[in-house]
Amino acid sequence: MRKGNPNHPKKGSSIKVEPIRNIKDIKAIKKLLENKPRDYCLFTLGINTNLRASDLLRITAGQVKDLKPGDEIEIKEKKTGKFRRITLNKACIKAIQKLLKSRQYEDHEPLFIGQRGPLTVPSVTRLVKSWCKAINLKGNYGSHTLRKTFGYQQRVRFNVPLPLLMETFNxxxxxxxLNYLCIQEEEIKSIYENEI
Known part of the structure; x- marks a missing residue:
């Protein structure tokens, strides 16, 4: 009888991926990807929006080619079937423009294309893992890391109120x-550091 991969989670269980917590690590990944327009754009959009990888991969060139910072795109979420409006900031628009200049795109084409066609969620997971490994980031990372990084940074760095983030993530x-963003334990631990 063949044994499966001992590192693979048991059926019904899941592996929790982490956000990228330190700004220096985010900067290191951006530096690593600065000459790879597709990967740079994928990373930048991923950490600046709350989109799942499956929804990032559905963005077409035509949807974003004429956008300016502060403009919105409308996405139909693959998981929920709901429409969501996302505002794109300056970093997103800059990364998109750099990507669109790197190759010829038809309006209907997805933004994120690999050698064998459109990227898939497993390929995004492999990319994120490789970026984190390249900068010696310890922990478990995957496609959901991008979305979690967005939420984590909004909460910890920009002090976005929890109810607003709750609404953002539905x-x-x-x-x-708190659990999704891997924050709860940190915040509870910090309570004990308060001296009375």
């Missing part, structure tokens, strides 16, 4: 959002 409780 979560049913603040506890779910």
């Amino acid at each position: 979560h049913s409780s603040q506890k779910e959002t």
Whole structure:
């Protein structure tokens, strides 16, 4: 009888991926990708929006080619089927423009194309893992890391209120959002550091 991969999670369980917590690590990955327009754009859009990888991969060149910072795109979420409006900041627009200049795009083509066609979620997971490994980042990372990094940085760096993030991620409780962003343990631990 053949044994499966011992590192593979048991059926029904899941592996939790982490956000990228330190700005220096985000900067290191951006530097690593600065001469790879596709990967740079994927990373930048991923950490500046709350889109899942499956939704990032559905963005077409035509949807974003004429956008300016502050403009919105409308995405139909693959997981929920709901329409979501996303505002793109300056970093996103700059990365998109750099990517669009790197090759010829038809309007209907997805932004993120590999050698064998459009990127897939497993290929995004492999890319994120390779970027994190290249900068010696310890932990478990994958495609969801991008979305989690967005939320983590919004909460920790920009002090975005939890109810707002909860709404952004379409979560049913603040506890779910804290858990999703891998924040809860940190915040609870920090309480004990308060001297009375």
